[in-house]
Amino acid sequence: MEAVIEKECSALGGLFQTVIGDMKSSCPIWEDFITKAGKLQSQLRATAVAVTVFLDAFQKVADLATNSRAQPPHLFYIWALCCCSVFILNV
Numbered sequence: 385m386e387a388v389i390e391k392e393c394s395a396l397g398g399l400f401q402t403v404i405g406d407m408k409s410s411c412p413i414w415e416d417f418i419t420k421a422g423k424l425q426s427q428l429r430a431t432a433v434a435v436t437v438f439l440d441a442f443q444k445v446a447d448l449a450t451n452s453r454a455q456p457p458h459l460f461y462i463w464a465l466c467c468c469s470v471f472i473l474n475v
Contacts, residue, residue: 445464
């Protein structure tokens, strides 16, 4: 019985040492992952702000078209969409 417990403890000790060794060697990978995740979060926030600003500006154009009496509003919408498409494709 003592030999079985000794063998199991030895196996658990070896497993523990293997896990600790793997954790030590994977630390730089996790640090790189965390750094890249932070950069991604920053870029996603900047993209969200840019999209919000763009949509606000586009809403102003839509409001201008709605309040315009010189031409039918739907023509102004088509013109605005074409301009935005050209701008987006050139960026």
